[in-house]
Amino acid sequence: MNYEKFCSDILKIDSKIRFAAVFDQWAQKVGGGMREGVKSLLSERSEKELVNLLILNWNSKKNISKWVGKTKYTLDEYDTIKRFSFYLGNDHLLLVSTEIDLNTDITVENVIKLYYKNKS
Numbered sequence: 001m002n003y004e005k006f007c008s009d010i011l012k013i014d015s016k017i018r019f020a021a022v023f024d025q026w027a028q029k030v031g032g033g034m035r036e037g038v039k040s041l042l043s044e045r046s047e048k049e050l051v052n053l054l055i056l057n058w059n060s061k062k063n064i065s066k067w068v069g070k071t072k073y074t075l076d077e078y079d080t081i082k083r084f085s086f087y088l089g090n091d092h093l094l095l096v097s098t099e100i101d102l103n104t105d106i107t108v109e110n111v112i113k114l115y116y117k118n119k120s
Contacts, residue, residue: 003031003092006118011035013110016099018081023093025059027051030092041081051095054085058093073108086111 003022010020010032019040021032027048034040042050061071073086082102086094094115098107 001088001118005031006114007032007094009114009118010094010096010111013107013114014098014102016102017096017107018099019095019097021095022088023051023055023095025055025091025093027055054093054095058085058087061087062090072112075104075108082107084108084111086115088115 007020007022011017015035017035018038019032019034022030024030029051040047057074058071065071071087073084076083076085077100079100081100082098082104084094084096084098084107086096088094094111096107096111
């Protein structure tokens, strides 16, 4: 999959999507980033720490999947933003952050549709 194109397509879904990036299982960014003209709320160091924590969380979810099935995505809603984590198979994690008022259901539906469109 072309992760740069995939993340670029996600940013085109809605102008309220601030960030879309794919990371591998070692927390290395393989595509995407912040929307042009949008300032990150995290320092570069804080972003790396967050990604490392999310990778650990992702691995723990993989361990319990044999009982409850695979996790499709998780959502963390903060005072100022929403952060989605989408699990792309066993090797990649997609992080998407949006403005707080973006519709969650529509965002999830559109990102999943784009994933399957770009996967083939």
